[in-house]
Amino acid sequence: MTVFRRMVLIFAMLASTAGFGWAQEYPARPITFVVPFAAGGGVDSIMRRMTDELQKALGQSIIVDPRPGANGAIGSAAAARATPDGYTLLATASSTFSLNPNLMKDPPYDQLKDLVPVATIGRSPWLLIVAADSPFKTVADVVAFGKANPGKLAFPFWQSSVLVTGETFGRVAGAQIRKVPYKGAVESMTDLLAGRLPIMFTDTIGARPQLAAGKIRVLASTVEKRPSYFQDIPTLKELGFDVVTDSMTAVFAPAATPKPILERLNKEFTRIVGTNEDIRERLREFGLDPTTMTLAEFDAFVRSEMARWADMIEKAGLQKS
């Protein structure tokens, strides 16, 4: 054995014991979850809702740190560049890890090289809705009308993933649907209820008050499998339209974060999201179907989602900018 090889071996042993010791001590100080969206937004609220349980599980304070800007790229980049010691993590949604890499010409971080997956929290679908007095009773009605009256169907959008959802639906259904830009879901909902828009894709939290008041009907959701809280609503996929555009809320860490730390965090998230009924109920209130994955599953998921969205985005005709 050469001296060099021996040194490498010693270093490797030192590194592994150091890493192991670290994981046992971890966490020794408060953990910050950077959220790349505005305070009060979906991911921010979800993380604040989970803070108590995470603090109990990890024995340290949890800080939720909203860093909005550049459609999530600023906060993601800040987390990607943080010291990889497990004390700065990124809590985000599909828009930064599935959409941004395909929409930004020059993203300030590399999703696959600068970040590693930690844990998933839940998936939230888009819901295809119509006003309660709409003649459309099923997705088939919508498609039939769209085919018979080209250009008469229109859907509102206010962010890339709604746009891609609507465009993909139009493409796979073979119906020409116009896209109408809106500032947000509320303005869109107002025009849907007032009869100015025939259909709309919205999230659960936006749909719930109108659903409770009997003002809208949900025709379908854009998730792979029916979520637990929407057992009676068909998915577009099972109706024969391959539109799966739900958003995953999930946690990432800077790329070089030690594996034991990632495993510890994944274990805690999996336990809380998978078994804590109180948290699961809170997530459902936010329209999230609680979802857990192992590190390997989540890594494979991120890669396949990026490729899937790249395809949908390209076919929807969106350009990188």
Next chain:
Amino acid sequence: MLFDLALGFSVALSFDNLLLCLLGCLIGTLIGVLPGVGPIATISILLPFTFGITPVGSIIMLAGIYYGAQYGGSTTAILVRIPGEASSLVTIIDGNAMARSGRAGAALALAALGSFAAGTFATIVIGAAAEPLGRVAFLLGPEDYFALIVLGLVFAIVLASGSILKAVIAALIGAILSTVGTDIETGVQRLTFGIGSLFEGINVSILAMGVFGVAEILRNLEEHHSRPVIERHIGRLWPSGEEFKRAAAPVARGTVLGSILGLLPGSGTLLAPFASYVMEKKISKTPERFGKGAPEGVAGPEAANNAAAQTCFIPLLSLGLPPNAVMALILGALTVQGIAPGPQVFTKYPELFWGMVASMWIGNLMLLVINLPLIGLWVSLLRVPYRLLYPAILLFCCIGLFSVNRLPEDIYFMAMFGMVGMLLYKFGFEAPPLILGFVLGDSLESNFRRALILADGDWFTFVESPIAVILLLLAGAMLAATLFPKLRKGREEVLKDD
């Protein structure tokens, strides 16, 4: 309704809810006074703490923060010419002018009393007619909003006290600044120059703190020979009888205007004070006093913004449609508590609805009690020497802005807009039209595009809706009256000479 109100007061007057209401009002006043820190950030941070309290208690506190901030925001606007909240932008014009002429106390008192009167009226409106009024939002389509915003932009020109051409240019610059960011439809970057923090556009508080706050400090430093900007002599704290008389009708009109505009989604709450100011200036027999410390220009807009801050709860509660970001947060808070806002709120949760209505009135009373005795304290702040006051103001602006997004770029942009504001001042441009152009530019464009896309490119869509036609005609008439007053005045003077 009397029975309902009695129920409401019985809920709102419970010890816990009174305490929560007071807490909300105090927090609101504080963040209102501090520039940069707004109700959106505050409420989102406090949201998790409301899970443990009752639904009615949490909405009482969150609402208190929101309308409390409207009270607090005017204090900063009047005293140091920086909008504490975006809604107090207009108060700067005459409120600060009053302060400069030694009437700071009177301006603060008028703002507080006007807000209280408006708050009382808006409370009654919510209690009496929340359900039918909520439907107003459905009446207006994109073409109507487009017309409403065109009317709003005409306000920008009427707002100006100097050159009309320069006011138009300032409003256009504001509208162009509002286009900065990622275009929602195509994803194209507009005027961002590759700067990441511009991808989501410019935040109104950064622009306003720059062109008002920083620019104001620069201006005063430059003109240090005429330094006593804020009079050492503070004057009587209480408004004079003359000032009360001038303020009474504008408060009434501002309240009605604000109550209506508050119902509209989007920029309604921001537009209300501008609209009130323009209306007062237009119907005044002595419009030349505006901008020089007219009490009408403080009382009207303050009443309007407070009324709007309360009636904007109507679309949230009666339709489940939050008209602005703060209401969206409150919707989130209610959702967590298992309450879905919507028409069923009135019948299903009467104690929640009426408790909130009653607490709003109690909260307004508390704010009056908090604010009036504080006026003396606020005004005495003006005695702080400028060498201490200016760095302190700048520091507060920086801390306030930084605390929202924690982006150093935000501070740089505020500084840059300060220089822009200084340049504008040097060339005789005014800041209010620029800000109004900025606030409205975004909705102008999106409603214009939306209306045309929905009408399949048919331009006649803008004249097919009667509401749009009325609003556009009103805008045209106002513009004509503003563009040609010289003719009219000239003729009047000629007639006088005869």
